[in-house]
Amino acid sequence: MADDANNGLAGTILVIDDERNIRRTLRMVLEGEGATVLDAETAEAGLKLIEQSLIDGDGKQAIEVVMADVMLPGMSGLQLLEKLSQLGDGAPPLPVILISGHATVSDAVRATRLGAFDFFEKPLARDRVVVSVRNALRHHASEAELRSLRARARRELIGDSKPMIELQRQITKVGSTRARVLIEGESGTGKELVARAIHEASERRGGPFIKVNCAAIPRELIESELFGHERGAFTGATGQKRGLFELAHDGTLFLDEIGDMDLNAQAKVLRVLQSGELMRVGGEKPIKIDVRVLAATHRNLKEQVQSGEFREDLYFRLAVVPIWVPPLRDREGDPALLCRHYLDVACRENGITPKRISPAAQTALDAYAWPGNVRELRNVMERMAILSDGDLELDDIPFDIRGDASDEAANSSDALVQFGEGAVPPGMSLKGFRDSVERAFILQRLNEHGWNVSKTAEALDVERTHLHKKMKLLGIARGG
Numbered sequence: 220m221a222d223d224a225n226n227g228l229a230g231t232i233l234v235i236d237d238e239r240n241i242r243r244t245l246r247m248v249l250e251g252e253g254a255t256v257l258d259a260e261t262a263e264a265g266l267k268l269i270e271q272s273l274i275d276g277d278g279k280q281a282i283e284v285v286m287a288d289v290m291l292p293g294m295s296g297l298q299l300l301e302k303l304s305q306l307g308d309g310a311p312p313l314p315v316i317l318i319s320g321h322a323t324v325s326d327a328v329r330a331t332r333l334g335a336f337d338f339f340e341k342p343l344a345r346d347r348v349v350v351s352v353r354n355a356l357r358h359h360a361s362e363a364e365l366r367s368l369r370a371r372a373r374r375e376l377i378g379d380s381k382p383m384i385e386l387q388r389q390i391t392k393v394g395s396t397r398a399r400v401l402i403e404g405e406s407g408t409g410k411e412l413v414a415r416a417i418h419e420a421s422e423r424r425g426g427p428f429i430k431v432n433c434a435a436i437p438r439e440l441i442e443s444e445l446f447g448h449e450r451g452a453f454t455g456a457t458g459q460k461r462g463l464f465e466l467a468h469d470g471t472l473f474l475d476e477i478g479d480m481d482l483n484a485q486a487k488v489l490r491v492l493q494s495g496e497l498m499r500v501g502g503e504k505p506i507k508i509d510v511r512v513l514a515a516t517h518r519n520l521k522e523q524v525q526s527g528e529f530r531e532d533l534y535f536r537l538a539v540v541p542i543w544v545p546p547l548r549d550r551e552g553d554p555a556l557l558c559r560h561y562l563d564v565a566c567r568e569n570g571i572t573p574k575r576i577s578p579a580a581q582t583a584l585d586a587y588a589w590p591g592n593v594r595e596l597r598n599v600m601e602r603m604a605i606l607s608d609g610d611l612e613l614d615d616i617p618f619d620i621r622g623d624a625s626d627e628a629a630n631s632s633d634a635l636v637q638f639g640e641g642a643v644p645p646g647m648s649l650k651g652f653r654d655s656v657e658r659a660f661i662l663q664r665l666n667e668h669g670w671n672v673s674k675t676a677e678a679l680d681v682e683r684t685h686l687h688k689k690m691k692l693l694g695i696a697r698g699g
Contacts, residue, residue, distance in 0.1 A: 227253030314355035378553035394420025404544030407594030426470030452501025478518035
């Protein structure tokens with residue numbers, strides 16, 4: 220908790236000291252400023268309180284700052300700090316202020332290396348204590364907010380496949396820097412979610428996040444949209460307008476579909492990135508801005524550079540750190556998680572009783588290649604949530620998803636099964652017919668390639684994992 224409006228100390232402080240008078244003095248000072256104070260005589264007892272607080276989470280007695288004496292019976296304050304650094308994977312999970320009656324330079328250096336927030340000597344000066352604790356509370360609140368934002372970003376980027384774990388690792392690493400990032404990936408993969416996650420993991424998270432879709436703005440308006448204009452700069456400019464770069468000052472500007480920006484606008488964006496200044500259309504004075512630029516595209520910018528459609532110098536300015544967002548077909552296991560998540564979301568947002576997905580329906584959904592990626596999956600799950608009468612069964616799945624490869628097989632000149640009039644078995648459903656043709660088609664291709672799944676997938680022009688899922692769905696097994 221941060222300090223309140225009148226600069227009191229609205230937080231819970233743990234004081235660890237073997238001297239009763241010190242504990243009593245610190246309690247009086249801190250409680251007089253509005254803090255809640257817990258105390259312990261030993262580091263061992265204090266550590267138990269801290270561990271319990273971390274387990275319980277953000278309860279009323281959640282410890283936010285620790286004040287500990289360096290010289291304690293048993294475990295010392297420095298040893299306690301070392302234990303807490305181990306709990307926090309290299310840094311204490313909450314601010315620790317060390318106090319000592321016999322401080323040495325080596326103690327102070329060691330405390331700093333172990334991540335102590337502050338270090339001062341006895342006798343304690345009241346104002347020094349209050350200022351230090353207030354700063355520690357603010358630091359704890361800031362770190363808690365950052366952890367919350369990072370957790371929210373991870374929740375939105377759903378998936379535990381290897382490509383997604385790597386993506387989240389990259390977001391965490393690049394988020395804390397000031398580097399420009401080029402986010403690449405197919406349409407619908409979630410590039411905007413990645414950009415927002417980077418912003419929320421950065422020191423600019425308290426500033427604005429401004430998105431601009433470069434493909435949606437007409438060429439004649441993009442300069443005014445990005446850089447603003449002065450009154451009378453052109454016909455229809457009846458007043459001054461701040462551009463998106465200005466609106467993103469002290470925050471992040473996300474240039475989505477940067478590959479669709481025309482060369483003239485590219486040149487002006489490059490100048491802003493180089494100088495940190497912009498000029499409104501019709502303006503006479505440059506305006507200083509401090510903006511972190513993130514860009515995204517589904518196009519191959521390197522190819523566009525070679526063809527002259529995209530400026531090479533701008534490409535290198537934007538792609539300081541390139542990040543690739545994997546397509547859904549490469550995220551084994553993630554479609555099932557996403558289906559469940561977006562079905563729950565669709566039911567909640569549309570006031571529908573929660574629904575489940577049958578195993579047969581989930582197998583069919585897993586086998587689909589999802590060419591539209593997460594965007595397509597979310598739309599499909601909402602459609603199914605609304606149109607199905609109960610839990611989702613195989614027949615509730617749209618035909619084009621249940622039979623994503625069957626039409627190609629049935630219409631191919633290599634089709635194996637040719638039925639004459641009256642030759643279709645009585646009572647066979649359309650799905651049964653479609654599956655029988657698809658099964659025979661895949662079986663022949665597998666036999667042609669000696670049951671080498673990788674080569675068969677290449678011949679069928681599908682991903683190997685997709686073919687495995689399709690074989691499982693159709694009950695295809697060697698010797699079966």
